[in-house]
Amino acid sequence: MLTYSFADIGSESLYHHLYQCIKNDILSGVLSAGMKLPSKRSFAKNLGVSNITVENAYAQLQAEGYIYSIAKKGFYVREISDLTIPICVPHADRLGQNALHKQYVVDFVSNRINPEQFPFSVWSKLLRETLLNRHEELLEMPPWGGISELRKAIGCQLKEFRNMDVSAKQIIVGAGTEYLYGLLIQLLGRDKIYAVEDPGYHKIAKIYESNDVQYRCIPVGRNGMDVDLLEESGSHVAHLSPSHHFPTGIVTPIGKRYELLSWATRREGRYIIEDDYDSEFRLSGKPIPTLQGIDRSERVIYMNTFTKSLASTIRISYMVLPQHLLQEFEKRLSFYSCTVSNFEQYTLARFIEEGYFEKHINRMRTYYRRIRDELVDAIKGSSLASCCKIMEEDAGLHFLLRIDSGLSDEELLQRMERAGIRISGLSEYYYDRTQEVPTHTFIINYSGLSTGKISDVVKMFTKCIFVG
Amino acid sequence: MLTYSFADIGSESLYHHLYQCIKNDILSGVLSAGMKLPSKRSFAKNLGVSNITVENAYAQLQAEGYIYSIAKKGFYVREISDLTIPICVPHADRLGQNALHKQYVVDFVSNRINPEQFPFSVWSKLLRETLLNRHEELLEMPPWGGISELRKAIGCQLKEFRNMDVSAKQIIVGAGTEYLYGLLIQLLGRDKIYAVEDPGYHKIAKIYESNDVQYRCIPVGRNGMDVDLLEESGSHVAHLSPSHHFPTGIVTPIGKRYELLSWATRREGRYIIEDDYDSEFRLSGKPIPTLQGIDRSERVIYMNTFTKSLASTIRISYMVLPQHLLQEFEKRLSFYSCTVSNFEQYTLARFIEEGYFEKHINRMRTYYRRIRDELVDAIKGSSLASCCKIMEEDAGLHFLLRIDSGLSDEELLQRMERAGIRISGLSEYYYDRTQEVPTHTFIINYSGLSTGKISDVVKMFTKCIFVG
Numbered sequence: 001m002l003t004y005s006f007a008d009i010g011s012e013s014l015y016h017h018l019y020q021c022i023k024n025d026i027l028s029g030v031l032s033a034g035m036k037l038p039s040k041r042s043f044a045k046n047l048g049v050s051n052i053t054v055e056n057a058y059a060q061l062q063a064e065g066y067i068y069s070i071a072k073k074g075f076y077v078r079e080i081s082d083l084t085i086p087i088c089v090p091h092a093d094r095l096g097q098n099a100l101h102k103q104y105v106v107d108f109v110s111n112r113i114n115p116e117q118f119p120f121s122v123w124s125k126l127l128r129e130t131l132l133n134r135h136e137e138l139l140e141m142p143p144w145g146g147i148s149e150l151r152k153a154i155g156c157q158l159k160e161f162r163n164m165d166v167s168a169k170q171i172i173v174g175a176g177t178e179y180l181y182g183l184l185i186q187l188l189g190r191d192k193i194y195a196v197e198d199p200g201y202h203k204i205a206k207i208y209e210s211n212d213v214q215y216r217c218i219p220v221g222r223n224g225m226d227v228d229l230l231e232e233s234g235s236h237v238a239h240l241s242p243s244h245h246f247p248t249g250i251v252t253p254i255g256k257r258y259e260l261l262s263w264a265t266r267r268e269g270r271y272i273i274e275d276d277y278d279s280e281f282r283l284s285g286k287p288i289p290t291l292q293g294i295d296r297s298e299r300v301i302y303m304n305t306f307t308k309s310l311a312s313t314i315r316i317s318y319m320v321l322p323q324h325l326l327q328e329f330e331k332r333l334s335f336y337s338c339t340v341s342n343f344e345q346y347t348l349a350r351f352i353e354e355g356y357f358e359k360h361i362n363r364m365r366t367y368y369r370r371i372r373d374e375l376v377d378a379i380k381g382s383s384l385a386s387c388c389k390i391m392e393e394d395a396g397l398h399f400l401l402r403i404d405s406g407l408s409d410e411e412l413l414q415r416m417e418r419a420g421i422r423i424s425g426l427s428e429y430y431y432d433r434t435q436e437v438p439t440h441t442f443i444i445n446y447s448g449l450s451t452g453k454i455s456d457v458v459k460m461f462t463k464c465i466f467v468g
Numbered sequence: 469m470l471t472y473s474f475a476d477i478g479s480e481s482l483y484h485h486l487y488q489c490i491k492n493d494i495l496s497g498v499l500s501a502g503m504k505l506p507s508k509r510s511f512a513k514n515l516g517v518s519n520i521t522v523e524n525a526y527a528q529l530q531a532e533g534y535i536y537s538i539a540k541k542g543f544y545v546r547e548i549s550d551l552t553i554p555i556c557v558p559h560a561d562r563l564g565q566n567a568l569h570k571q572y573v574v575d576f577v578s579n580r581i582n583p584e585q586f587p588f589s590v591w592s593k594l595l596r597e598t599l600l601n602r603h604e605e606l607l608e609m610p611p612w613g614g615i616s617e618l619r620k621a622i623g624c625q626l627k628e629f630r631n632m633d634v635s636a637k638q639i640i641v642g643a644g645t646e647y648l649y650g651l652l653i654q655l656l657g658r659d660k661i662y663a664v665e666d667p668g669y670h671k672i673a674k675i676y677e678s679n680d681v682q683y684r685c686i687p688v689g690r691n692g693m694d695v696d697l698l699e700e701s702g703s704h705v706a707h708l709s710p711s712h713h714f715p716t717g718i719v720t721p722i723g724k725r726y727e728l729l730s731w732a733t734r735r736e737g738r739y740i741i742e743d744d745y746d747s748e749f750r751l752s753g754k755p756i757p758t759l760q761g762i763d764r765s766e767r768v769i770y771m772n773t774f775t776k777s778l779a780s781t782i783r784i785s786y787m788v789l790p791q792h793l794l795q796e797f798e799k800r801l802s803f804y805s806c807t808v809s810n811f812e813q814y815t816l817a818r819f820i821e822e823g824y825f826e827k828h829i830n831r832m833r834t835y836y837r838r839i840r841d842e843l844v845d846a847i848k849g850s851s852l853a854s855c856c857k858i859m860e861e862d863a864g865l866h867f868l869l870r871i872d873s874g875l876s877d878e879e880l881l882q883r884m885e886r887a888g889i890r891i892s893g894l895s896e897y898y899y900d901r902t903q904e905v906p907t908h909t910f911i912i913n914y915s916g917l918s919t920g921k922i923s924d925v926v927k928m929f930t931k932c933i934f935v936g
Contacts, residue, residue, distance in 0.1 A: 115604050118606075118607060127595060131588055132592070135588060136583050139581050139583050140580060140781070141579075141580065178804055190680050202803075207804075211654060311607055313610065313811070336646055340783065343781070
């Protein structure tokens with residue numbers, strides 16, 4: 001049986017050490033694809049550690065895609081397989097303005113944060129102090145990439161949360177990722193072909209469309225984007241959310257991450273836009289390294305936003321450019337003024353520097369975990385249990401709810417709409433409707449839910465499914 | 469006859485490829501000065517492209533000054549010595565990042581407001597109250613055009629200051645005019661030709677360039693943009709600042725305004741973008757009605773910003789769309805989230821509603837008038853009077869200073885740079901350097917000046933001109 005030494009591990013946790021050892025052996029080929037790993041219990045006994053240590057290590061390896069499990073059999077070293085599907089245009093989505101005007105009882109679509117959770121008093125205090133003490137700086141035009149305090153703070157945060165080594169100069173702050181996507185089109189070129197995830201977040205394709213840029217929709221399977229189809233598509237730039245795919249919740253496994261990087265390095269001028277939009281909210285296990293962090297060839301443009309972690313109505317996002325693109329940006333596009341107000345840039349910088357951001361994230365993670373757990377428990381403990389299955393609940397702020405029902409998706413959606421539930425079906429996010437589109441599967445974005453409403457939600461779902 | 473290959477041009481447009489080929493041949497001397505180019509028709513036939521392709525290429529070359537036309541004869545290569553400064557492509561401007569890092573004693577270039585003049589205490593109070601009382605609304609995603617309170621407040625303000633009748637719905641708020649220009653390109657179309665003012669504010673042409681959009685530089689004379697040349701240029705959209713042209717300070721007279729409107733209505737799909745960027749600060753006389761206000765055919769898109777009237781580091785601008793364009797925008801582009809933070813939108817709305825904005829503007833107008841008057845008086849009362857002439861001092865926040873001196877512009881600029889004066893010459897803002905470019909004329913943007921510095925400024929100028 002596999003044996004690893006736990007001597008000299010210093011302050012590293014047992015589970016993390018074990019995880020590292022197995023990961024190294026998979027990467028170096030000592031453990032080959034398809035190989036069965038020892039059962040948790042016997043492995044724990046053999047290593048002289050607790051069952052939970054092995055369980056945690058396996059869970060992390062599984063989340064990162066190094067291993068997979070077969071029910072009642074055990075854990076196996078992963079071998080990467082793909083799906084085949086062509087290219088297509090997005091169909092109209094239902095998430096437009098109008099939906100915003102209707103008052104819903106429960107909203108599983110928008111990213112509105114519960115007002116009780118926003119750190120109003122700290123934010124207000126920092127803002128007040130900024131306005132009091134920094135008159136000169138507040139009225140000084142910031143550098144095009146944003147004020148340096150904020151970029152430095154973001155750099156430290158990336159190091160801490162994501163183990164990324166990034167200089168503050170590489171960070172460009174802008175008023176929302178949508179705006180930054182627009183800048184990237186100008187930077188990388190309108191003559192390039194952009195690959196987007198199918199299913200995926202529709203706005204991204206819409207931005208390419210509105211900018212008269214060609215794009216291809218590449219299927220995302222259980223293991224992330226299909227690299228063969230990406231290659232075939234002739235795309236130059238791949239737009240990905242490997243840490244938490246929207247809407248399926250899939251986390252791209254490490255093997256596929258290297259495959260994607262290898263696609264990017266195979267030809268000059270290829271890039272990956274890595275959208276890491278809600279990685280702060282991974283609720284279980286250790287975060288998975290970013291593509292940017294394992295990229296050695298300057299092929300990855302990393303993006304993240306405070307829209308999810310702070311509030312969607314404070315429009316602050318940023319991107320991290322590889323050095324050579326940074327130079328290109330400075331040469332051609334640095335004439336654009338930074339789009340974020342100095343007042344909020346200085347306030348956010350202090351919010352991060354003084355540890356409030358980390359505290360806020362920790363608090364929110366606990367808060368979201370509780371909502372998720374209570375919601376999941378409530379569903380499982382109700383009559384919904386017989387017909388509902390919950391999937392992909394570990395990463396980010398949404399999970400999938402599969403409802404086994406004789407009713408059509410349309411009928412289910414109509415009933416929920418009538419009941420005041422704002423919800424979207426997974427199938428809505430597919431561009432290519434000829435591929436096998438999952439039905440009866442709904443996206444439960446629980447970030448705006450409060451625990452007090454959970455029993456109502458269960459009653460409403462029950463009524464929609466069983467009564468109508 | 470001239471022949472160029474159109475193989476392997478990739479996604480580049482035919483006209484642009486042809487333009488590039490001819491331009492390269494002119495620059496390398498293959499096509500020499502005075503040489504006649506083939507007629508459009510025969511050239512098109514020879515190359516196997518459409519007449520319009522050649523026409524567009526010639527138009528671009530002509531606009532950029534590489535070739536010129538003689539009526540009823542044809543197109544000729546321009547004398548190469550005229551081309552010492554690359555044309556139409558705005559030359560590297562000195563307003564970039566680097567300039568920001570140098571400490572100047574006096575700055576006549578940037579729009580930095582004097583910190584003593586910003587209403588910090590009122591702004592801070594309103595912000596604090598907003599944060600205290602509007603938790604729910606602050607975290608609610610705003611409509612794509614911006615929160616309705618702010619748009620209504622802007623609507624009232626436009627009625628009051630500019631006598632414009634505009635519904636709040638027509639107003640779209642965004643993080644700076646540069647961002648809004650980008651949206652307009654997406655709205656009006658990348659296939660349109662945009663006319664910019666020559667001389668003019670370089671950023672506008674740069675935005676068109678970065679978006680791969682064709683633009684023409686149309687001369688602006690004593691009465692505003694030359695409408696005949698605008699017509700000839702084949703442009704669809706004219707980008708104008710009729711209330712206060714930058715940098716010449718010219719106010720387009722009412723007669724010319726009607727001429728411009730009549731140009732716009734003459735053909736379907738023509739529009740005027742009216743940039744009213746500092747109209748609040750007209751210091752003498754009655755304001756002239758906006759183009760938007762006298763437009764009866766929905767041809768004018770009005771733009772304004774709080775960058776000048778409040779602070780350049782609070783990024784809030786807006787545009788007013790005609791009804792039919794508003795519908796088009798809603799249909800195609802309303803998926804974009806509003807780029808301005810709710811926190812600042814609500815604060816600004818109250819700032820306007822409660823009369824603080826009007827008070828601020830009145831105070832600033834008095835303040836700027838005093839600075840201008842003192843500066844003008846100080847110049848006129850000094851030995852500078854013998855060689856300096858002040859022009860266009862009534863509108864907005866800058867005037868022109870003509871210095872009669874045996875020194876070249878370059879020498880004058882170098883001396884001022886050495887003395888710690890940040891200043892730009894009028895000639896820097898000309899695209900077409902073959903037209904008569906005014907020399908010895910400098911732009912005095914006095915918005916960041918304080919009265920205490922005026923006597924120093926006069927001394928510094930005197931030293932630069934007479935001593936060196």
